[in-house]
Amino acid sequence: MRVRTTWRRPETPVVAAALLALLAAGEVLLRADGDVRLPLALSLALGSTAPVALGGPPALSALIATAAGMLALAPFHVLTAAGLAGVVGCLYRAGRHGPRVPAALLPLPFVAYAISAPGGSDAPARFHAVLVAACAAAAAGTGLARRARETALAHSATERAIADTLLEHAARGERARIARELHDVVAHHISMIAVQAETARLTTPGLPDAGAQRLLAIGDTARAALTEMRRLLGVLREDAGGAARPERRPQPGLEQLGELVDEARDASSATTRLIVEGRVRPLGPGVELTAYRIVQEALTNARRHAPGAAVDVELHYADDALRLRVRDNGPSGGDMNGAGHGLLGMRERAAMVGGSLRAGPARRGGFLIEATLPAGEDP
Incomplete structure (x- = not known):
């Protein structure tokens, strides 16, 4: 029977913690020189580096490393470079993944000690305290800033996805x-x-x-x-689930345009005119339905975005095309960027019958919708 052994690569935090602990212990031994506080220094060195490997809450690891680093710095002055690196790593991880308030508060003991550290002849010790405080605050601040940036990017991506989904729907x-x-x-x-x-x-x-x-x-x-x-x-x-069949009726055309304009005038209590030019003649059913729906949507947009504004609906029968213009004299003129759902539907309707549509601010104010539809048979 053959036994197969699978070698698993140790995780990076464990390797980093072990390396920092060895470096911190080596620095303590080099600086000890027969100091009776050697066991305490080794314990504090281990306490400031071992939390790097902890997989629990980031705030707990940062709290342990901060306590050990603060004890090694303030009372005993045995904080090593590797121990400072461990504290910095734990504070960064707490700012990046832990609760925000503890991550912001944990560097404060180092800042307070740096402010109260004596100066004068003990200038190197004060400089060391200021350096430790700056590194701790920078680590926590960097973690918090990066998390805030990632959160903002995630929210922005979510909002864009929702907007795209709504537009597609x-x-x-x-x-x-x-x-x-x-x-x-x-x-x-x-x-x-x-x-x-x-x-x-x-x-x-x-x-x-x-x-x-x-x-x-x-x-x-x-x-x-x-x-x-x-x-x-x-x-x-049909609606989903076998809902009742909607009422069937003939599709509207240009003959019903007068009724539509009258309804819009009654609904908004504003001046709404229908102007017809050229020789009136029947067009293809699809073209008439498209023209009716474009006017209907344009009047709806005018009531929504420019309430109370006067609206002119113009039909010009040319030899080869039906030219349609709907203009309001409102101050805003509706969807000024031309990307609304109603305008998108109007463009698709015009393209469906081989025509074109343009929408935008009118030259003398208000909003203008112009469509050109083929006057021959439906394509």
Whole structure:
């Protein structure tokens, strides 16, 4: 039977404590010169270095090292360089990982001793006391400062992650809303294809069998496409847990824009005008729905960010495009940085139908939203 031995590398604090203890003991022995306080000096040297290896609370290790270092410094004057290094290490660890108040209070005995140390002929002893106090205070302060910086960075990262999550959630919600509305528009057209194909097959007199078969195939294909689309996108109409089906109604278009402007005027008690230029004509359902939603969101933003401000909604029918402008004369003009969730949704709606949208401060004050949407068929 073979016994396999696994060698484990000792942890760094244990090695550091052992090395400091050996150095402190060597310094005590070199400085002893027959001193009867040799056992006491060795004990204090061990007390100021051994806590480096303790794995308990950092404040407890720092308290033990501070007590041993203070006794070695003040009454007996046997504090070694290795013992000072052990005290400094424990105070830094307490400031970095322990409670803040004890970490801030532990260097005070060294500072008090440095202030009260005698001067004059005993200048080297005073300098030594000041050096020890400065090292102890610097170690604790450095640990506390580094922990405060790490905490601030962690909070900043958390806030950024939360902001990114909220923005992504809002964008997903807007995309889901757009998908629901496009589902309704596309489903209507596919249903009309199926109905018209079936009607043509049944009502066209003298229709050849080949033509009837093709119309039947067209109807079957349209119904299959409608079924697949409802299976993939129709779930967006339902809430989780099988909630009640929302009320179904036709999607709004530019014909309902007057009602929307009237509602906005009544809700805000401010002047809201609808200005139409060019030859009014029906556009694609997706384009009309997009224009309606952009105006709806723009009026909502105006009421939220510039309450009481007058709003002008302008529609210009060009040959190849529908140009839409919504401007308020409020002092702030809404989301000035252009990164709000509502503006993000409007841009996505305009891009969905092949258009573009620009939002920003108006030249004469207030806030302006301009959209250009294609006036042809839906892309």
